[in-house]
Amino acid sequence: MTLRAILDRLLLMVAVIIIVSPALLFFIWMLSLSLKYEVDNAAYPPILIPENFAWQNYVSVLESNRFPLFFGNSLIVTGTATLLGLIVGVPAGYGIARMKATRSAIVILIARMTPGLSYLIPLFLLFQWLGLMGTLWPQIIIHLVITVPIIIWIMIGYFETTPMELEEAATIDGANRWQVFRHVALPIAKPGVTVAFILAVIFSWNNFVFGIVLAGRETRTLPVAVYNMISFEQLSWGPLAAAALIVTLPVLLLTIIAQRQIIAGLTAGAVKGG
Amino acid sequence: MREAAASNAHPSARSPWRPPSYWPFVLPAVVTVSAVIVFPWVFTLWMSLHEWTVGGSSSFVGLANYLRLPGDPRFADAVVHTLYYTVLAVLLPLVLGTVSAVIFHARFPLRGFLRGIFVMPMMATPVAIALVWTMMFHPQLGVLNYLLSLVGIPPQLWVFEPATVIPSLVLVETWQWTPLVMLILLGGLAAIPAEPYESALIDGANRWQMFRHITLPMLAPFLMVAAIIRTIDALKSFDIIYAITQGGPGTASETINLYLYSVAFAYYDIGYGSAIAVVFFALVIGLSVLLLALRQRTKWTEMGGAAL
Structure with a gap:
């Protein structure tokens, strides 16, 4: 290796470290905040690794009697909205791809552009009128605004690329x-369903704006619950950071595990919910 | 699912080469998208022309808003x-x-x-x-x-x-x-x-x-x-x-x-x-x-x- 090549290598590594560090350091700092006692969090200069870890921050969040309720709410809302989204969206993606009706997908694009709040006002009135407030249904239904477009969009792309010959032979x-759909097309498009599923879960889980309006005391999802912790119940940083980390941990784990699928889905569709 | 099979047995019996209808696949999505996406668009437009308060009455005000x-x-x-x-x-x-x-x-x-x-x-x-x-x-x-x-x-x-x-x-x-x-x-x-x-x-x-x-x-x-x-x-x-x-x-x-x-x-x-x-x-x-x-x-x- 010439000196020039070694220098290039070194420069590249420095550049990589520089661009990755904002993300990396942020999550490390988040972890550090969540593991420190109040004294250490208020220390100046700031302490990265404390002498005593405040595991009780996590214990107090997990043991709070409301946590299982909110976790369950998040699980039900995201789970049901994603499942319904798949049932409705996967066949639709197939139908649109086979009918070559990709122009109709413009509705999906406009839906992608619409601010989430514009759905919230009319649907809020509708849910009130139907007497659904106080249940999880309003949130499940409105999360379809996130999951259905993502799933249809990704599935159109997948079914367009799957070969027609097998389907014709089966016919x-x-x-x-x-x-034909169930036994020929669907098995081939399975990776696409996985991508659609993962993205729908992540964007539904992360959603906040629908929850702050539609959730009552008993129907809060985790993001709303954490936000309410800041404003009402909790002012010390340790437990707050622990709660924040717990809320986002499932999504972060999914990002690391399914990194390749997520990146494939995002670059293909560049869709984001809400 | 059953409807999908039924609706399509008919045309394929008459002419096997005609591309069969894919509408049954798309229909549930059309209904869902209409309900949660298109309906809010239209209803928002409608409400924007009204004086409207939650739980209260509404009256048409044209472009006043x-x-x-x-x-x-x-x-x-x-x-x-x-x-x-x-x-x-x-x-x-x-x-x-x-x-x-x-x-x-x-x-x-x-x-x-x-x-x-x-x-x-x-x-x-x-x-x-x-x-x-x-x-x-x-x-x-x-x-x-x-x-x-x-x-x-x-x-x-x-x-x-x-x-x-x-x-x-x-x-x-x-x-x-x-x-x-x-x-x-x-x-x-x-x-x-x-x-x-x-x-x-x-x-x-x-x-x-x-x-x-x-x-x-x-x-x-x-x-x-x-x-x-x-x-x-x-x-x-x-x-x-x-x-x-x-x-x-x-x-x-x-x-x-x-x-x-x-x-x-x-x-x-x-x-x-x-x-x-x-x-x-x-x-x-x-x-x-x-x-x-x-x-x-x-x-x-x-x-x-x-x-x-």
């Missing part, structure tokens, strides 16, 4: 449309 | 804040995203893992992130002022001072969304052929010249796509601003979205809120179409189309 063998 | 907008100083301020925020929150991620994409395009150990870390800010729960940033912005106890002190910069008030609140929020938005720009551009870089670089090397071009005259023009379609997506998202930004400042101090960081939220869900002035929603929607669509038109004028390539 000639006497399979009907549904059987 | 829209005519209130020009004379509403808080709305005018919100428009200015939104544009200021958007310009910064589009340009900074675009510049930093381009730099990061060029770096991540190179080969180095742990590339996949480091890319995963780099992408984490955009996937993390915004409220959770906002909470930690709020602590970091704290003028006395926050880590940011400590870091500034290390390089000799006096402490700042960050989000607690009207003059710096929007740039500070843009800092968070940039930290969060630069990865998306990077990913889009990384796809673009992968699609650039090697030949132009090879001939440029033979001609003795240096690295900056190659970046300026080959990479940048070839990336232009992808940069436009990233700019459009960033513009839409920056205009719509809500979670971060609401969770960190709620539009404050005072109304210094109140964007249209934040003002819309207050009007509709704090003052329950549904008619006026709907009018703001319609104008806001028109602004987002208008700016997106403007950028799309610009994109048609930039060099269009097949690869650029694949990114949107």
Whole structure:
């Protein structure tokens, strides 16, 4: 290796460290905040690694009697909205791709551009009128605004690239449309379903704006619960940071585990919910 | 599911070669999208023409809600804040995203893992992130002022001072969304052929010249796509601003979205809120179409189309 090549290598590594450090240091600092007692969090200069770890920050969040409720709410809202989104969106992506009706997807694009609040006003009135407030249904239904477009958009892309020959052969063998979809098209598009599922889960889990309006005391999802901690219940940083980390941990783990699928989905669709 | 099979047994029995109907596959989505997406659009338009309060009565007022907008100083301020925020929150991620994409395009150990870390800010729960940033912005106890002190910069008030609140929020938005720009551009870089670089090397071009005259023009379609997506998202930004400042101090960081939220869900002035929603929607669509038109004028390539 010439001196020039070694220098290039070194420069590249420095550049990589510089661009990755804001993300890395932020999450390390988040972890540090969540593991420190009040004294250490108020220290100047700031302490990165404390002498005593405040594990009780996590214990107090996890043991609070409301936490299982909010966690369950998040799980039900995201789970149901994603499941319904898949049931509705995967066949739709298939139908649109096969009908070559990709122009109709412009609705999805406009939906992507619409500010989340514009859905919230009319649907809020509708839910009140239907007497659904106080249940989880308003949030489940409005989360469809996030999950359905992402899933349809990604599935159109996948079904457009899957080969038609197998489907034609199955049709000639006497399979009907549904059987062709279920036994030929769907298995091939499985990676696409995975991508759509992961992105729908993440953006639904992260959603905050729908929850602050539609959630009552008993129907808060985790992001709303954490926000309410800041404003009402909790002022010390340790437990707050611990709660924040717990809320976002499932998503961060999913990002690391399914990194390749997420990146594939985001670059293909560049969709984001809400 | 049963209907799908039934509706399609019929035509295929008559003429096996006619493409059968795919409508049964699409129908549930059409119903869902109509109910949760199209209905709210139409209903918002309808409400914007009415004096409407939650639980109260409503009366038709024509365009009165829209005519209130020009004379509403808080709305005018919100428009200015939104544009200021958007310009910064589009340009900074675009510049930093381009730099990061060029770096991540190179080969180095742990590339996949480091890319995963780099992408984490955009996937993390915004409220959770906002909470930690709020602590970091704290003028006395926050880590940011400590870091500034290390390089000799006096402490700042960050989000607690009207003059710096929007740039500070843009800092968070940039930290969060630069990865998306990077990913889009990384796809673009992968699609650039090697030949132009090879001939440029033979001609003795240096690295900056190659970046300026080959990479940048070839990336232009992808940069436009990233700019459009960033513009839409920056205009719509809500979670971060609401969770960190709620539009404050005072109304210094109140964007249209934040003002819309207050009007509709704090003052329950549904008619006026709907009018703001319609104008806001028109602004987002208008700016997106403007950028799309610009994109048609930039060099269009097949690869650029694949990114949107």
